[in-house]
Structure formats: structure tokens, C-alpha cells
Amino acid sequence: MDSRNTHCLVIGAGAVGASCALHLVDAGYRVTLVDRLEPGMGTSYGNAACISPSQVGPYSYPGVWKNIPRWLLTREGPMTIRWGDLPWTAPWLWRFWREGNAAGVERCGQAQAALMRHVHDDYAAQLERTGQTGLLKSKGLVVLYDTEAAFEGDRWRYDLGARHGFGWERISTAELKRHRPPIQHDGVALYVPSWKHTLDPAKMTAGFAHAAIEAGARWVNDTVEAVIAGDGRVTARLAGGETLEGDRLVVAAGPWSNQLAAQLDYAVPMAPKRGYHTMIAEPGLDLGGPVMSGDRAFVMTPLADGLRLAGTAEFARLDAAPNYRRAKVLVDSARRYLPDLGAGGATEWLGQRPMMADSLPVISPSPGHPEVIYAFGHGHYGLTQGPTTGRLVTALLSGDSPGLDLSPYRFDRFRR
Numbered sequence: 575m576d577s578r579n580t581h582c583l584v585i586g587a588g589a590v591g592a593s594c595a596l597h598l599v600d601a602g603y604r605v606t607l608v609d610r611l612e613p614g615m616g617t618s619y620g621n622a623a624c625i626s627p628s629q630v631g632p633y634s635y636p637g638v639w640k641n642i643p644r645w646l647l648t649r650e651g652p653m654t655i656r657w658g659d660l661p662w663t664a665p666w667l668w669r670f671w672r673e674g675n676a677a678g679v680e681r682c683g684q685a686q687a688a689l690m691r692h693v694h695d696d697y698a699a700q701l702e703r704t705g706q707t708g709l710l711k712s713k714g715l716v717v718l719y720d721t722e723a724a725f726e727g728d729r730w731r732y733d734l735g736a737r738h739g740f741g742w743e744r745i746s747t748a749e750l751k752r753h754r755p756p757i758q759h760d761g762v763a764l765y766v767p768s769w770k771h772t773l774d775p776a777k778m779t780a781g782f783a784h785a786a787i788e789a790g791a792r793w794v795n796d797t798v799e800a801v802i803a804g805d806g807r808v809t810a811r812l813a814g815g816e817t818l819e820g821d822r823l824v825v826a827a828g829p830w831s832n833q834l835a836a837q838l839d840y841a842v843p844m845a846p847k848r849g850y851h852t853m854i855a856e857p858g859l860d861l862g863g864p865v866m867s868g869d870r871a872f873v874m875t876p877l878a879d880g881l882r883l884a885g886t887a888e889f890a891r892l893d894a895a896p897n898y899r900r901a902k903v904l905v906d907s908a909r910r911y912l913p914d915l916g917a918g919g920a921t922e923w924l925g926q927r928p929m930m931a932d933s934l935p936v937i938s939p940s941p942g943h944p945e946v947i948y949a950f951g952h953g954h955y956g957l958t959q960g961p962t963t964g965r966l967v968t969a970l971l972s973g974d975s976p977g978l979d980l981s982p983y984r985f986d987r988f989r990r
């Protein structure tokens with residue numbers, strides 16, 4: 575399609591939507607980018623800041639349910655369920671459980687790897703384009719497990735990554751000291767070299783949006799209340815009273831995308847897999863690079879303005895109030911590895927991962943409206959896969975070859 579005469583509305587200025595807007599404007603499209611928050615202030619604001627291509631395995635897998643009682647009963651455990659919200663979360667949890675079979679693990683591994691193979695190249699290009707190459711660091715990832723048994727329980731995930739080209743190695747105590755000097759740990763330690771991290775995910779994401787705006791995209795700071803598509807036109811009605819008209823619509827509203835998809839097509843099996851962070855401005859130490867606790871499912875990442883402790887999972891309604899005890903527990907967990915960790919200037923945050931039941935994103939035309947493209951559901955990896963998704967969405971809109979099979983990410987895959 576002739577991009578010069580085509581006006582695209584992009585809803586959502588997170589890592590995914592901002593990347594879509596930037597690729598579209600660079601491909602010559604007229605773009606309007608809408609978000610009720612400032613760019614990069616949704617889920618993309620407070621994540622663990624890691625570009626994590628080796629993570630190709632799904633979160634529902636054979637045997638996962640055996641761990642759940644232990645996870646739920648441990649104060650520092652990686653998972654909680656808000657029991658009062660169970661009527662709302664149970665259908666998704668059921669669907670998620672059904673995806674957790676051996677065939678699903680293989681399918682997810684292949685489909686995630688097909689995206690992950692491109693993320694570093696796409697990041698390099700997008701950071702170069704937006705003048706932000708200094709925000710990315712290549713320090714790999716260190717993973718810690720308390721016991722051999724805990725590591726063996728997760729080993730399949732690292733082996734799956736390795737089968738798709740993302741290697742890992744066990745490291746000695748001396749090597750651990752070299753990679754991450756302040757860590758004190760006498761259990762299992764791994765090193766995953768393919769990981770990178772950004773010094774500021776919010777600033778970086780905002781940088782993508784601002785580059786799109788500087789290149790000609792219109793920025794609208796408002797809430798989209800209603801969307802309509804048909805006969806080659808799209809309309810978005812805004813809370814502030816304005817109505818936006820365009821030729822194409824990109825729904826990149828992260829965990830809120832189902833509210834728009836339900837108006838256009840139908841809601842897909844996506845749930846907010848909530849996570850927390852505590853950001854410590856004065857940690858009193860230099861970690862050297864990201865460290866993940868395999869037992870407690872959180873990551874410690876050194877950022878430009880302090881040390882971020884981010885992770886864990888909480889299943890609750892999208893609009894449920896935060897439980898910041900989950901963020902405080904992260905500091906106790908971190909002190910298991912960093913006994914001298916300071917907590918000066920600590921702030922807490924809740925974020926909602928847009929988590930599909932099969933752990934794969936939606937990067938897809940709408941089944942009912944050729945004017946609409948969906949780009950959401952990236953779960954744990956929206957920061958990682960944002961630039962790649964922006965490139966693929968632009969290829970879908972332009973009718974260019976995306977260079978990979980996009981069928982695993984189809985919107986309608988749960989109905990076929």
C-alpha cells in the first residue's frame with residue numbers, strides 16, 4: 575500500500591507502540607500516536623530493563639503446577655494469587671494450564687526463538703536511529719540457584735534456549751566474583767552471555783516515541799474510549815472529546831489491549847501477570863550487571879539512577895490495588911545475595927505484564943478488520959521484542975515480506 579497517503583493511528587506509546595510508530599513514520603506513513611500516559615510510562619517504565627533473547631520457553635510447562643503450593647506458601651515466593659479475584663483470573667489460569675504440555679513447550683521455543691534471533695540487530699538499529707546507543711550495556715546475565723535440585727528443575731529452560739542458539743554455562747565462585755563482585759552465594763551460578771540491559775527503559779522508550787514525533791508523527795495525550803473499523807477507515811473516540819480518523823489502526827495498548835480488541839473482534843486469552851519493583855537510588859554497591867534469582871524469580875539490574883529489583887508474579891484483576899508488600903519483599907530477597915545492600919531512596923512500582931496463555935505475543939492482522947493490526951501480549955519480553963515488533967508491524971501494513979512465519983503470533987490462533 576502507498577504509505578505516503580496512509581494515516582495510521584497507533585494506540586499505546588510503550589516499548590511496543592513507540593517502536594511501531596517510529597518504524598511506520600520512517601517508512602513514510604502519516605502517524606498519530608495516542609496514549610493516556612506520557613510515552614514509556616506504562617509497563618515499559620518499571621521492568622527489569624533486560625534484553626533477554628535466550629528466554630524462549632513458555633511459563634506454562636509440564637509439572638509447573640507441582641511447584642505452585644510451595645511458591646504460594648513462601649513469603650519470598652515467586653508467585654501470589656489474589657483469591658478474591660479468582661472468578662476473574664480462573665478462566666485464564668485454566669487456559670494457561672492447558673497450554674503447558676510438551677508440544678506447547680516446543681512450539682513456544684521455536685516461535686519465540688524466531689523473534690529473539692532478531693532482537694539485538696533490531697535494537698542496535700533503533701538505538702542508532704534514536705541516538706541512544708549509550709543506554710545499552712552488554713554484561714550478560716548471571717543466574718543463581720540455592721540448590722542443585724532447584725537448578726535441575728529449571729534446566730530444561732536453559733537447554734531449550736541453547737538448542738535455539740542462546741548458550742549458557744555454569745560458572746565457578748571465582749568467575750561469579752569476576753562477573754558480579756558484590757554477590758555472596760555458594761549455590762549454583764550460571765552465565766548467559768546473550769543478555770544485554772538498558773540503563774533506563776523508560777527514557778529509552780520515550781526516546782523511541784520522541785524520535786517518531788520529531789520525524790512527523792502527531793502526539794495525542796488522551797485515553798481512547800472507543801474504536802471502530804470498516805470500509806478502509808478507522809475511528810478512535812477519545813475521552814477528551816476528540817475523534818481521530820485514519821486508514822489503519824495499530825493496537826499496542828499492552829495489558830489493556832483486550833478492552834479495544836473486544837470492541838473490534840473479541841478478547842483473547844491474555845491476563846495481567848503483575849510484577850513489582852523496588853528501585854534503590856543509593857544501593858551502596860556496584861553490581862556490575864544483571865543477576866537473576868532462579869528461586870525467587872526476580873532480577874537485580876544496575877541502572878543509571880540506582881539498583882532495580884524487579885520481578886515475581888501476582889495474579890489479580892487489571893484494576894486491583896497494588897500490594898506493595900510484594901515490592902518490599904524484593905529487598906529482603908536481594909539481601910540474601912547482597913548482605914550490605916543499602917535501601918536509601920527506595921521507590922516501589924507495580925506493573926502488569928500482558929501475558930498470553932501460550933506465552934507468545936500477538937503480532938497479527940485483525941481477523942475481522944483488514945484495517946487493524948494487533949501488537950500486544952509480549953508478557954515478560956515486551957521491552958526485548960519492541961523494536962522487532964515495530965519492524966514486523968510495518969512489514970504487515972506495507973505488504974512486505976516480514977522474513978519469518980508470523981502464523982504462531984496470530985490473533986485468532988486460540989479459535990482455530
Ligand SMILES: Cc1cc2nc3c(=O)[nH]c(=O)nc-3n(C[C@H](O)[C@H](O)[C@H](O)COP(=O)(O)OP(=O)(O)OC[C@H]3O[C@@H](n4cnc5c(N)ncnc54)[C@H](O)[C@@H]3O)c2cc1C
Pocket residue numbers: 585586587588589590591592608609610611614615616617618619620621622623624625626796797798799826827828829830831847848849850851884885886924925926927928949950951952953954955956957958959
Ligand atoms: C516486574 C516486571 C519486570 C519485567 N522485566 C522485563 C525485562 O527485563 N525485559 C523485557 O523484555 N520485559 C520485561 N517486562 C515486560 C515488559 O515490561 C512488557 O512486556 C512491556 O512493557 C510491554 O510493552 P507494551 O508497549 O506492550 O505495553 P506498555 O508499556 O504497558 O504500553 C501500553 C500503553 O498503552 C496505553 N494505553 C492502554 N490503553 C489505552 C487507551 N485506551 N487509551 C490510551 N492509551 C492506552 C498505556 O497507557 C501504556 O502506556 C517486565 C514486566 C514487569 C511487570
